[in-house]
Amino acid sequence: MTGPRTVVLNGDLGSGKTTVSVALAERLGVRRVSIGDLYRQMAAEHGMTALQFNLHAELDDKIDHHIDQLQHDIAASGEPLVVDSRLAWHFFRGAYKVHLVTDPLVAARRVLGRPGGPVEQYTSIEDACTQLAARSESERQRFLTRYGADKTRLQNYDLICDTTSASPADIVTRIIECAAAPACFLDPHRVRQTSSTESDGEIVVLHQNPHFFAVCGGLRLDAAVRAGETLIPVQLVNEAEKVP
Structure with missing residues (x-):
């Protein structure tokens, strides 16, 4: 990458967006913003799991409006950032758009291995796979209904990287090296x-x-x-x- 430019990272649940975005922000020397952290905080404040809050957001559009306005304001600031968000690619028009994918079973193992909390609770690999798939589809349907945007359509992104086996450092290197042209690595x-x-x-x-x-x-x-x-x-x- 040459010159400061905002990088937005979308990705599957459990794809390693947090780890990659933190490492990328450090490598580029810019601030990192996580919309997911805000969303989980809002879920906790409502006494809900992440899946429950997703389903609640389908019925209460004030939640998405609040997050949308936040992303609009951040994008309008013009500050070069690394943004960890599953919909930032839709709002940050001039950003470098990166999408992370991973094997669903690997994603389930990752989230199951995280420290437990009230927002994300899983009892087994099978339960994690089921909940992650349900959350992802809930988000996809909500985004389609409200924005006409399908987060699973890979043509939305400049770079697709598979984090199933590759290290976060390898992913960060691909992001930096491939900014000049669209690419996909699996x-x-x-x-x-x-x-x-x-x-x-x-x-x-x-x-x-x-x-x-x-x-x-x-x-x-x-x-x-x-x-x-x-x-x-x-x-x-x-x-x-x-x-x-």
Whole structure:
């Protein structure tokens, strides 16, 4: 990255947004803002879990209006920031937009390993998977209804990075190095092969949330898996197009 520019990080629940955003802000020497921290604070003040507060917000639009105004005000300030928020990409028009993805089971293990609290409570891996999926879908539907914005549409972002196996330091490096052009980096172990992928060309991938399917470049994908790589560059098929 050259010159100060706001970076907004969206991502799956349990994708490591907090860890990556903290490290990125330190690396860039800018202030970090977490909308998620504010949201969890509001949930606690209402005596609710995060999932309960999401469902409550579907019925009470004052919650989203408050957070929206906060993000508008922050964006209008012009201060270069690192913003950890699942909707900041919609409000910070000129920002560098990064989306983090991760395997749902890995995400569940991560949130289950966090210190317990009244806002996020999980009894097992299965419970964590169920709650995370429900929270994510609740948010997606709310954002679609209120803003016409689908957070799972990867074409919304400048950079997609898979945090399933890659270290936070590796993710921060990709964010800084790839700011000049759109890019997507995935864990090759997560990309599912299809019958038409036996080629040695560029790895082309179709996203069907939360899964990724290779439509060509299977030989390169196999080689990356055998080599134990954690991040590989891929080309995304436009989600509005049919797979050839």
